[in-house]
Amino acid sequence: MLSKKTRYALKALVVLGKNFGGVPIQISKIASEEHIPKKFLEQILLDLRNAGLLYSKKGSGGGYGLVKDPAEISVVQILRLTGGPVALLPCVSLNFYQKCDECDNEVTCGVRDVFVDVRDATVKILSETSIADVISREKNLIENYTQ
Amino acid sequence: MLSKKTRYALKALVVLGKNFGGVPIQISKIASEEHIPKKFLEQILLDLRNAGLLYSKKGSGGGYGLVKDPAEISVVQILRLTGGPVALLPCVSLNFYQKCDECDNEVTCGVRDVFVDVRDATVKILSETSIADVISREKNLIENYTQ
């Protein structure tokens, strides 16, 4: 399960992605639109800023914006930035690897082997999907929904 | 991430699967072989028994065994039994669905849409993989490893 942090980050990036090229958007605006606790969102956006994904502008008229085109930001990148391992087992995680304490030899572990496949499938989807893709999916969904 | 409970369950089922058709195996044996806290494993196997997956035999010479052929037990089934939602978002989970509190309309949520795909890919793999498959994967891995 993704953490709320990750979910909120994705939601916020979609908002910022739609606004790419425009004037900065305030945390409080994103927070109220997306029903995210403002103080929590502050921390999250700060993280994303420190990771180089967002720029920020202080003072009146300030806010946040994407540094890169939303098409250049993959969903998997956000999961990793916000601390969410993609893999379902620590011993299978590419970026948050941890040895299984209960495993004698993980190289010959059948369970692990299965979850390597799961990880690969997940990473494939999430690395091929950008924030721009999420936005366009949303557009399609709204079209079909209101039809 | 899968819980320890789920991991231990899978490990134990692999042991029991290898022994399918034989005499019952004791909790303590599985626990020591797989480095699983015995008391914890007791609870887990009890759950699996109550779910109809295992039979148990009390008293001296007792233990646990699989009710069904390991080829008939899918990995996804174990995840679900041991409380591990397969999906990465609650609003996408087939068996542990929960509404996203922050979402106005989940039907038109682009983020959700992406994770539906992830879920489908994961469920496909995990439902097509049985305990017997895990065992045969393990055999192959050992062969290649010792070569």
Add this chain to the structure above:
DNA sequence: CAAAAGTCTACTAAATCTATATGCTTTGTA
């Protein structure tokens, strides 16, 4: 200068997960 907005750190509350403890029941066998 005042208000708007982000920055930074610390803390707390709640939930969940992992593990342990305790006492019980059933079964086989000496």
Add this chain to the structure above:
DNA sequence: TACAAAGCATATAGATTTAGTAGACTTTTG
């Protein structure tokens, strides 16, 4: 028949993580 082996069941403790809150500070604009 007594005793030991083994599972059954529930309660509880401890640890970890997550989610959210608080408060004081800095920068920018008007």
